[in-house]
Amino acid sequence: MNGLLKFITGKKTAPVTMLIGLIFAGLAFTVFNTEATETTPGTGLPDTAESVQVAKLQDELPSSDASAAFIVYTSESKFTEEQLTWLQGTFDPNLMMPAGGANEKFVEFTNLEVQGEKFVPPAAISEDGTTALISVPLAITDSFEETTYRVDTMREIAPIGMPGGMQVYVTGPEAFIKDVGSIFEGADFSLLAVTASVVALLLLITYRSPVLWLIPLIVVGTADGMAGILARRAAEALGFTPDASVTGILSVLVFGAGTNYALLLIARYREELLVLEDRREAMRTALRGAGPAILASGSTVAVALALLLLAEIEGRQVLGLVSAVGIVVAMIAGLLILPAALVIFPRGIFWPLVPKVGGVNRNDKSLWAKLGKSVSKRPVIVASAGVAVLAILASGGIGVKTGLSATEIFIEKPEAVVGQEVLAKSFSAGSATPTQMIISNESVDQAVELASAVSGVDEVRVGATNGEFTQVDAVLNASPESAEALLIVKELRVALDALPETSIALVGGQDATTLDSEDATARDQALLVPLILISVFLILILLLRSLLTPVLLLLAVVGSFFSAVGASWFVFQNIFGFPALDLSVFILAFLFLVALGVDYSIFLVTRAQEEAKKLGTREGMRKALGATGGVITSAGILLAAVFAVLGVLPLIALAQVGTIVCIGVLLDTLLVRTIIVPAMAFITGKHFWWPRKEFAD
Helix, strand or coil, X not given: CHHHHXXXXXXXXXXXXXXXXXXXXXXXXXCCCCCCCXXXXXCCCCCCCHHHHHHHHHCCCCCCCEEEEEEEEECCCCCCHHHHHHHHCEEECCCCEEECCHHHXXXXXXXXXXXXXXXXXXXXXXCXXXXXXXXXXXXXXXXXXXXXXXXXXXXXXXXXXXXXXXXXXXXXXXXXXXXXXXXXXXXXXXXXXXXXXXXXXXXXXXXXXXXXCHHHHHHHHHHXXXXXXXXXXXXXXXXXXXXXXHXXXXXXXXXXXXXXXXHHHHHHHHHHHCCCCCHHHHHHHHHHHHHHHHHHHHHHHHHHHHHHHHCCCHHHHHHHHHHHHHHHHHHHHHHHHHHHHHHHCCHHHHCCCCCCCCCCCHHHHCHHHHHXXXXXXCHHHHHHHHHHHHHHHHHCCCCCCECCCCCCCECCCCXXXXXXXXXXXXXXXXXXXXXXXXXXXXXXXXXXXXXXXXXXXXXXXXXXXXXCEEEEEEEECCCCCCHHHHHHHXXXXXXXXXXXXXXXXXXXXXHHHHHHHHHHHHHXXXXXXXXXXXXXXXXXXXXXXXXXXXXXXXXXXXXXHHHHHHHHHHHHHHHHCCCCECCCHHHHHXXXXXXXXXXXXXXXXHHHHHHHHHHCHHHHHHXXXXXXXXXXXXXXXHHHHHHHHHHHCCEHHHHHHHHHHHHHHHHHHHHHHHHHHHHHHHHHHHHHHCCCCCCCX
């Protein structure tokens, strides 16, 4: 270990360390780099999910290459004769159907032919006469660019020639794909730019130096770039394709965690510069002190993230793999490259607050040192008050609802959502996204009868068929992906159980996919939450060689998680007006908060253990709180701000994860690490390290 530290910080070898780092960075940005693909978040359900089985069987039907867009024309009052004529045209006796209507504006896009001519069905008028629906059959495509072109062009031509008093929206499956995908076009760059700006600003405020802030920013920024490339390579090797939401979260994690490691190391380096003349020796001492905490912190986060590979939903597996790679890269940069980069420069990089040998260590008289003394005088009262605050905040989460419908996932509603809402007011709410059932041919009639009897099903129609099975569509009267729609799908599946066991009877479609995702999420939570806690617990045991301390730290960080959820739910309901939490929010917020939140307690307790060997447990904790208070607070505020950046994207799920983690990190930084953990050490004394016995009270 000493040899490695000397190599990293040596006069001749520190530049070599930097050169090695630059070589690896060069390889990452050239040889290993691949072109990032713009993809939209998918469901990623396992093959065993019923909705996935339906999708596979649909590929064997004649209409397997079909998609659709819906043009919705609406008026506040009943359509006039002029408007109806423009919408539907006039009756053509030769064709025996209306001709010259608005539907003919979209014939260039349709893949439906009648008598050898491209055809779009005439507009259907709602019963109240205020809404018209034109369904445009489309050939399915995997090209997002093609989807974007078709939807944008239809939106451009839809209002041309439209009579006054009407509005038009393009919605349906194709429009949703386009609108969701557009949100993520360039999303990783936007998140990266905002994240880097926030980090740069906070580093400037923290160091108040025109030079020092640049070094960690450049190192972490380079690590983020390398992490994105290496993580994408690792994902592709396992058959995954990270979407822009995953790569955006990766940048937030790398910048947040990497900058936290830099803050901790630089603070310890500055401390040692007050004692040691040789800055290289000061860095070696700083690495011996802060290195184990950084290593334990990074390992905790990386292992917890890697556990997502055990999830059932592919999107979580990708996020876990990509993020774990990113954290490892950030940790290596913080432990190897950053120390070498810092010692290359003289201590003058701290200007105007240059640490001089023999200078006053202000940590002993800092606000945090004074707070530690205050907490030590009445630790039971202080700990009780801290726990009470967490309990009060956690109570705000009573009655938390989960599950957002397709029209509720956006902060700023795109046209596809507005059009869907307009459509639901005058037609069956699920008319644009019917539930699709695959039924054996011999059981179709019975299936239609069973499905029609299910409450909430407005219409059942028989679709494409082959020699073995038929697609039967059920139009629901509930908004897509709403709780009501999912309940109807459950009842449909139960109803179809009455068919003979030898029959194929599967329910799929958008609502069924959401229901399957909900079930998979419940299974993921039941598996991953205990595994995350166990992994963090084991790492803490290895780091501290104690049993009681890890238990207390985990209890504190789990308490702060539920407090963050409660406080956030209050904010979501009363300020933002969010109707529920997205399905993925709980598991992701728990993962990030437990793994990242315990970091601050690790930073504090490892320093306290170091000081306790010389001063005893209580005095060691006071010393540690004074020494780490400022830097951990800065790190916590920075990480909270970085996660708040997720709100840049107009998706409620990311805004919710960012908000919960932001509030949770602040609670961990300002309450748990500052008050509750020190109070527990003051209460238990030397038993805080049980079963270790070498510490005094």
